[in-house]
Amino acid sequence: MAQRKEERILEYVKQHAAEGDPQSVVDHIDKYCSQKEWAMHVGDEKGLILDQVVKETNPTIVLELGTYCGYSATRIARLLKPGSRLLTVEMNPENAAVAKQMIQFAGVQDKVEILEGSTEVIIPSLKTKYGVDRVDFVFIDHFSERYTADTKLLEECQLIKKGSVLLADNVVFPGAPDFLEYVRTCGRYDCTYYPSHLEYSDKLDALEKAVFKGP
Numbered sequence: 001m002a003q004r005k006e007e008r009i010l011e012y013v014k015q016h017a018a019e020g021d022p023q024s025v026v027d028h029i030d031k032y033c034s035q036k037e038w039a040m041h042v043g044d045e046k047g048l049i050l051d052q053v054v055k056e057t058n059p060t061i062v063l064e065l066g067t068y069c070g071y072s073a074t075r076i077a078r079l080l081k082p083g084s085r086l087l088t089v090e091m092n093p094e095n096a097a098v099a100k101q102m103i104q105f106a107g108v109q110d111k112v113e114i115l116e117g118s119t120e121v122i123i124p125s126l127k128t129k130y131g132v133d134r135v136d137f138v139f140i141d142h143f144s145e146r147y148t149a150d151t152k153l154l155e156e157c158q159l160i161k162k163g164s165v166l167l168a169d170n171v172v173f174p175g176a177p178d179f180l181e182y183v184r185t186c187g188r189y190d191c192t193y194y195p196s197h198l199e200y201s202d203k204l205d206a207l208e209k210a211v212f213k214g215p
């Protein structure tokens with residue numbers, strides 16, 4: 001029995017999902033975490049909303065804040081056109097190690113790069129160290145206390161441009177009230193609220209989409 005829940009999830013995927021098939025990996029993580037051990041992936045219900053927003057955005061460069069086990073990185077990468085890149089930031093090295101194997105098993109490693117460290121350090125280095133000019137889509141799913149600060153950092157570092165899409169998880173549970181206040185009142189975003197439920201639960205949660213109108 002693997003020591004950590006995240007390692008047990010990876011083990012279950014390796015033993016039951018189809019290697020090289022990102023949909024199969026996503027489906028098996030959902031199956032394990034709804035039937036055996038709850039875990040904080042965006043999940044199947046909110047995942048369908050994430051899919052829809054990714055498809056309508058059709059991004060070339062994606063930034064994800066909060067990799068965890070790689071569920072949403074796999075979910076997003078499976079929808080990206082050839083030549084697209086997903087950079088995902090994870091500060092917990094053990095989770096990053098699980099996510100690396102999950103993404104590899106799903107066969108999306110050519111599109112996905114895991115950046116280990118904190119967002120406040122990595123975001124300012126994206127242009128110089130990772131050759132990023134602008135990001136088209138940002139999935140915010142790390143710590144709700146960092147949502148607003150990191151959004152302001154993306155603006156200050158000129159990493160988002162007119163039309164860049166931010167999509168934030170957990171704006172109801174655990175909740176991100178200052179983020180909602182900021183994007184809805186600063187005048188630089190067109191916001192859309194998507195009510196849903198906490199992953200693998202009947203608790204209410206929601207995603208917030210914030211489309212940048214420019215500085």
Ligand SMILES: COCc1ccccc1-c1cc(O)c2[nH]cnc(=O)c2c1
Binds near residue numbers: 040041042144
């Ligand atoms: C560690 O708390 C887990 C938990 C417990 C109860 C309710 C919600 C959550 C939760 C759910 C999520 O989708 C999350 N997404 C990203 N970073 C999180 O910290 C996070 C937490």
Ligand SMILES: [Mg+2]
Binds near residue numbers: 040042141169
């Ligand atoms: Mg979440």
